[in-house]
Amino acid sequence: MLFTTRAEYGVRLLVALGRHADGRPVSLKAVADADGLPMGYLEQIAALLRRAGLVESTRGAHGGYRLARDPGAISMDEALLALEGIVAPMDCLASKDSDDPHALTRIMCSHELDQGRSCATRLLWMRVQGDVMRTLARTTLAELVEFSRRAGGAGGISAAASGSASGAATQAGSAIVGESRSIGSAVA
Numbered sequence: 001m002l003f004t005t006r007a008e009y010g011v012r013l014l015v016a017l018g019r020h021a022d023g024r025p026v027s028l029k030a031v032a033d034a035d036g037l038p039m040g041y042l043e044q045i046a047a048l049l050r051r052a053g054l055v056e057s058t059r060g061a062h063g064g065y066r067l068a069r070d071p072g073a074i075s076m077d078e079a080l081l082a083l084e085g086i087v088a089p090m091d092c093l094a095s096k097d098s099d100d101p102h103a104l105t106r107i108m109c110s111h112e113l114d115q116g117r118s119c120a121t122r123l124l125w126m127r128v129q130g131d132v133m134r135t136l137a138r139t140t141l142a143e144l145v146e147f148s149r150r151a152g153g154a155g156g157i158s159a160a161a162s163g164s165a166s167g168a169a170t171q172a173g174s175a176i177v178g179e180s181r182s183i184g185s186a187v188a
Contacts, residue, residue, distance in 0.1 A: 003084065009037050010045045010083040011076070011144065017055060018071040018145035025057070025064030045083065052082030071145050077136035087136070089128040 016031045028046055032039040046065055049055045056068045067074065080087055 003080070005041075006045060006048075007080050007083045009042060010049060011079060012037065013042060013045060013065075014049065014054065014067070014074065014079055014141050015144050015148050017065060017067050018141050019148060020066070021071075023066055025062065025066050027064040030064070048082055049079070052078070054079060054082060067141075071142035072140050074141040075137050076139040076141070076144075077133055079141070080136055087129065087132060088125075089132070090125050 012035055013028075013031055016035065017026055020026050028042050029039060031037065032042050046055060046057070050057055050065075053068055054074060055065045057063070057065050077087070
């Protein structure tokens with residue numbers, strides 16, 4: 001399952017906004033410059049997040065974007081659905097309900113219509129999709145903001161913080177591997 005740059009940049013924007021807990025608006029230019037993200041694309045992403053009610057915008061000289069809710073109340077499944085429209089491990093599971101490329105869609109196996117036979121791999125892909133969605137639902141923006149702080153920065157890891165960032169990344173990686181093992185045993 002591959003997520004697009006829209007998902008990656010969108011989550012990075014949310015983390016950057018989450019790091020500004022004082023509630024003041026942050027300009028997209030400041031985020032684009034700090035994280036090395038393309039400004040035009042970031043504007044499109046911010047519009048998707050605003051439409052989903054995840055961020056608010058303020059116009060004017062001191063305007064910008066801020067989170068619409070507390071970072072602990074924003075789950076990553078909500079964010080990625082707003083950014084991607086659907087999360088599915090295989091194209092055949094994505095069924096468009098609308099011509100809007102960002103409209104939420106249903107998960108269904110398109111192979112069920114092939115000559116009246118059921119898809120032999122549907123169970124596998126449905127389990128993968130379910131596990132991914134549960135993991136995203138359990139992961140809050142607050143966790144990513146905290147991980148970012150421990151890892152040493154908004155837009156990258158400074159040389160001084162690289163030691164602690166490495167440790168934090170190793171801990172996170174270990175947690176992910178442990179979670180993958182538990183998911184694997186639950187599926188088996």
